[in-house]
Amino acid sequence: MASVTFKVWRGNKEGGEFKEYSTDITEGMVVLDALFQIQADSANDLAIRWNCKAGKCGSCSAEVNGYPRLMCMTRMSSLPQDRPVKIEPMKSFPVIKDLVCDVSWNYEAKRRIKKFKPRKPDAADGTWRMQQEDVDRVQEFRKCIECFLCQDVCHVLREHHLHEHFIGPSLLVYTAALEMHPLDVEDRTEDLRKHQGIGYCNITKCCTHVCPENITITDNAIIPLKERLVDKFYDPLKKILNLFSGKS
Amino acid sequence: MPNVKRHIYDVLIIGAGGAGLRAAIEASGEGIKVGVVCKSLLGKAHTVMAEGGAAAAIGNVDEKDNWKVHFADTMRGGQYLNNPLMAEIHAKESPARIFELEAWGALFDRTKDGKILQRHFGGHRYRRLAHVGDRTGLEMIRTLQDHGIHQGIDFHMECTVLNLLKDGDRIAGAFGYDREKGRFIVFEARAVVLATGGIGRAFKVTSNSWEYTGDGQTLAYDCGAELIDMEFVQFHPTGMVWPPSVKGILVTEGVRGEGGVLRNSEGRRFMFDDIPEAYKSSTADSEEEAWQYTIGNTEARRPPELLTRDHVARCIVREIKEGRGSPHGGVYLDIAWIKEKLPNAAEHIKRKLPSMYHQFKELAEIDITSEVMEVGPTTHYIMGGVKVNAETQMTNVPGLFAAGEVAAGLHGANRLGGNSLSDLLVFGRRSGEFAAKFSKENGKAAIDDRQVQSATRAALAPFERAGGSGGSGVYQVQQELQDSMQRLVGIVRTESEIEEGLKVIGRLNEQLAVIGVEGNREYNPGWHTALDLHNLLIISEAIACCALMRRESRGAHFRLDFTGKSQELARVNMVVRKDTDGRMQVSSEAIVPLTEEHKQIIEDNK
Numbered sequence: 001m002a003s004v005t006f007k008v009w010r011g012n013k014e015g016g017e018f019k020e021y022s023t024d025i026t027e028g029m030v031v032l033d034a035l036f037q038i039q040a041d042s043a044n045d046l047a048i049r050w051n052c053k054a055g056k057c058g059s060c061s062a063e064v065n066g067y068p069r070l071m072c073m074t075r076m077s078s079l080p081q082d083r084p085v086k087i088e089p090m091k092s093f094p095v096i097k098d099l100v101c102d103v104s105w106n107y108e109a110k111r112r113i114k115k116f117k118p119r120k121p122d123a124a125d126g127t128w129r130m131q132q133e134d135v136d137r138v139q140e141f142r143k144c145i146e147c148f149l150c151q152d153v154c155h156v157l158r159e160h161h162l163h164e165h166f167i168g169p170s171l172l173v174y175t176a177a178l179e180m181h182p183l184d185v186e187d188r189t190e191d192l193r194k195h196q197g198i199g200y201c202n203i204t205k206c207c208t209h210v211c212p213e214n215i216t217i218t219d220n221a222i223i224p225l226k227e228r229l230v231d232k233f234y235d236p237l238k239k240i241l242n243l244f245s246g247k248s
Numbered sequence: 249m250p251n252v253k254r255h256i257y258d259v260l261i262i263g264a265g266g267a268g269l270r271a272a273i274e275a276s277g278e279g280i281k282v283g284v285v286c287k288s289l290l291g292k293a294h295t296v297m298a299e300g301g302a303a304a305a306i307g308n309v310d311e312k313d314n315w316k317v318h319f320a321d322t323m324r325g326g327q328y329l330n331n332p333l334m335a336e337i338h339a340k341e342s343p344a345r346i347f348e349l350e351a352w353g354a355l356f357d358r359t360k361d362g363k364i365l366q367r368h369f370g371g372h373r374y375r376r377l378a379h380v381g382d383r384t385g386l387e388m389i390r391t392l393q394d395h396g397i398h399q400g401i402d403f404h405m406e407c408t409v410l411n412l413l414k415d416g417d418r419i420a421g422a423f424g425y426d427r428e429k430g431r432f433i434v435f436e437a438r439a440v441v442l443a444t445g446g447i448g449r450a451f452k453v454t455s456n457s458w459e460y461t462g463d464g465q466t467l468a469y470d471c472g473a474e475l476i477d478m479e480f481v482q483f484h485p486t487g488m489v490w491p492p493s494v495k496g497i498l499v500t501e502g503v504r505g506e507g508g509v510l511r512n513s514e515g516r517r518f519m520f521d522d523i524p525e526a527y528k529s530s531t532a533d534s535e536e537e538a539w540q541y542t543i544g545n546t547e548a549r550r551p552p553e554l555l556t557r558d559h560v561a562r563c564i565v566r567e568i569k570e571g572r573g574s575p576h577g578g579v580y581l582d583i584a585w586i587k588e589k590l591p592n593a594a595e596h597i598k599r600k601l602p603s604m605y606h607q608f609k610e611l612a613e614i615d616i617t618s619e620v621m622e623v624g625p626t627t628h629y630i631m632g633g634v635k636v637n638a639e640t641q642m643t644n645v646p647g648l649f650a651a652g653e654v655a656a657g658l659h660g661a662n663r664l665g666g667n668s669l670s671d672l673l674v675f676g677r678r679s680g681e682f683a684a685k686f687s688k689e690n691g692k693a694a695i696d697d698r699q700v701q702s703a704t705r706a707a708l709a710p711f712e713r714a715g716g717s718g719g720s721g722v723y724q725v726q727q728e729l730q731d732s733m734q735r736l737v738g739i740v741r742t743e744s745e746i747e748e749g750l751k752v753i754g755r756l757n758e759q760l761a762v763i764g765v766e767g768n769r770e771y772n773p774g775w776h777t778a779l780d781l782h783n784l785l786i787i788s789e790a791i792a793c794c795a796l797m798r799r800e801s802r803g804a805h806f807r808l809d810f811t812g813k814s815q816e817l818a819r820v821n822m823v824v825r826k827d828t829d830g831r832m833q834v835s836s837e838a839i840v841p842l843t844e845e846h847k848q849i850i851e852d853n854k
Contacts, residue, residue: 012770026492026493027491027492028490028491028492028493028494028611028612029491029492029493030493030494030611033493039723039773039774040723040724040727044722044723044765044766044767044773044774045765045766045767045768045772045773045774045775046773047770047771047772047773048773049288049289050458051288051292051293051294051296051457051458051459052292052294052296052297052457053457053497054297054494054497054498054607055603055606055607055610055611056296056297056383056386056603057288057291057292057296057297057457058292059288059289059292073610073611075610075611096428096770096771097428097770097771098771100771102428103289104405107289107290107397107403107405110394110397111397111398115394115395115398116352116353116394116395118351118353121351126347126351127347127350127363127364128350128362129361129362129363130355130358130362131358131362132357132358135355135356135357135358138355139355139380139381142355142380142386142387142390143383143386143602145296145386146291178353181353181355182355183353184353
């Protein structure tokens with residue numbers, strides 16, 4: 001059993017500082033286990049958001065040694081233990097207290113995305129037929145656990161604070177899941193361009209690197225959405241045809 | 249009450265897992281004002297962790313399946329203590345609830361002809377579980393969430409309800425606080441639906457999240473509703489056992505559905521050694537027959553690993569106790585062996601069980617496509633809970649409804665895997681429908697300020713007791729309760745141990761009344777734990793009292809001092825209520841009888 005020192009950010013929206021705690025680490029422990037020990041022993045009111053502790057709900061997002069991680073899936077053995085482990089809240093959102101941030105913006109922005117609209121049922125009993133390979137592509141996006149780590153790492157939100165103009169990688173994944181859904185007939189391309197700021201993404205792929213569900217966010221979700229936009233709004237052939245047909 | 253914020257709803261739903269969201273969608277469709285209160289962020293509730301699938305007799309894979317077979321399977325699994333009317337409604341309505349999810353955007357795995365694929369699960373005669381790999385719960389909660397946010401429902405995230413408010417006999421609303429600031433809130437409501445889930449946090453080893461502290465059961469009990477079947481706690485046979493910090497995390501039954509086998513340290517497939525009489529004729533008698541079943545040979549019978557959860561859990565405990573366990577106190581679960589049968593086994597496993605692959609790789613550094621897993625029982629689900637009317641889901645308190653895990657009746661003494669996800673859809677919808685109806689047929693209820701004042705005082709009391717034990721006291725009480733329940737009221741029970749458990753609960757109640765918490769009301773987990781402990785202690789007492797009274801072994805309840813079944817106890821449910829002095833009272837009550845039609849269906853499907 002080894003004792004490890006943690007530097008945990010404590011504070012609220014008015015400000016805060018890193019405080020040091022030490023706790024004993026046993027085999028197989030994850031960062032969240034260590035924080036629970038600290039909470040029970042010496043920081044009873046340390047605020048942590050968590051739920052399943054199994055990597056399935058995406059609640060315990062924070063920055064571990066500066067890297068956006070789920071604390072329940074970060075094994076202590078994966079971190080260097082000769083120096084303090086630094087734990088702080090995500091940076092793209094306002095802090096509420098200690099490691100907990102106000103992520104409500106994600107929920108509001110999601111509600112503004114046009115909802116699922118299926119085509120008419122394929123069978124008389126009101127059901128649909130879909131092939132597994134068509135479903136597979138979208139199932140990748142539907143693995144998203146809404147941990148918002150990709151939103152945290154995205155420089156458009158993190159450094160430029162363009163929350164008003166850009167929905168971020170997580171919600172682009174959500175939009176891609178709707179747009180590529182085999183049954184969906186809604187069109188969200190206009191919104192993506194005008195209100196959801198897809199153009200701000202310059203494909204640095206940071207989001208893909210931090211995704212705990214290994215969703216290939218940039219290549220499989222964002223780039224295909226950008227291509228749809230290009231096809232729809234910037235296709236030179238279409239432009240010429242539109243010119244002749246009198247459309248603008 | 250100037251310091252208390254007020255919200256007014258026709259229907260208030262407490263909990264935003266599958267049952268709560270489905271109830272909210274239904275109620276909002278009635279054109280009334282609906283509010284949802286949830287302890288966590290939206291979409292994080294425990295439903296998200298459900299893995300294997302939702303049981304519905306759609307018959308896409310096995311055409312012979314229909315609601316009658318599903319009904320008979322559910323009753324047999326519950327050892328006939330189930331409310332047969334609930335089991336009938338559930339079996340009949342599940343298919344429509346699954347199709348509805350597809351219309352709202354859910355993407356289930358498909359058959360070759362493009363329909364919803366269904367998989368094997370324990371206790372189900374046919375392949376019946378609609379699923380999405382091993383993350384069906386995530387697909388369901390996300391579908392309901394993404395549909396629900398467009399229905400004009402108000403969501404109060406990270407809010408905890410502490411008390412239900414009454415106007416005479418009927419429900420009038422709820423009192424609670426928001427986590428962020430600790431501000432108190434009164435929700436006025438004509439009808440309230442409890443959809444708060446289970447009680448797993450009363451035990452040390454559990455697959456349940458922190459939210460599962462028996463809130464709904466306690467809220468109902470405290471305001472005069474009845475609880476039944478509280479002795480029936482399901483210990484899922486396969487939880488992770490190593491490393492210690494992940495002990496209890498669920499390993500889906502889907503692993504066994506896809507061909508995973510259980511072996512002891514001698515390499516023996518011990519599930520063949522003890523097959524209950526009621527399942528003898530439907531269980532394979534060779535390993536080859538079991539495999540044939542797994543790959544869809546309809547002539548073959550089921551592998552013994554897919555017997556009901558109560559039985560599999562006890563067989564595992566037996567192997568461990570008799571010295572044939574794995575190094576870390578479990579048994580082996582092996583899915584990698586299917587490579588002897590399938591050419592592309594590793595890919596098949598990763599596709600069918602992606603989160604299991606991920607979970608073992610990340611948390612235990614084990615590759616399940618080439619190595620065996622170590623597993624053991626983990627507290628998973630409570631069959632018991634709030635007693636409700638089978639059709640409306642209303643409790644004996646007018647205007648108070650309950651649906652999903654917090655309600656009782658459907659599962660009897662043991663729940664079949666897959667029946668929970670369909671339960672919360674079927675009865676979530678019904679609770680929403682009938683709560684809306686109640687709100688339309690009944691006028692506004694009055695909020696009694698004295699009830700609000702006394703609830704406020706009780707909520708703040710832990711701060712006034714600060715000092716003495718210091719702030720760590722609440723965590724110690726919680727840990728001691730979990731240790732004691734695990735040790736004394738767990739999988740194998742005896743009278744003397746249960747009585748010892750009740751003594752510990754009594755002592756912890758006294759401790760809780762004097763220990764305080766540190767800090768202030770803003771997002772303070774110490775304070776939250778102190779408030780949750782009231783609920784955990786109430787439901788622990790209810791579980792222990794019922795377990796004491798059921799002097800037999802049936803379903804998930806196993807008594808070492810009464811290993812057989814009692815004919816007399818086969819006809820009763822245990823009922824828990826609060827008497828006028830505030831004490832817990834437990835009595836037995838006759839079960840809901842089977843109709844002639846039910847009897848015939850059960851006979852036909854023996």
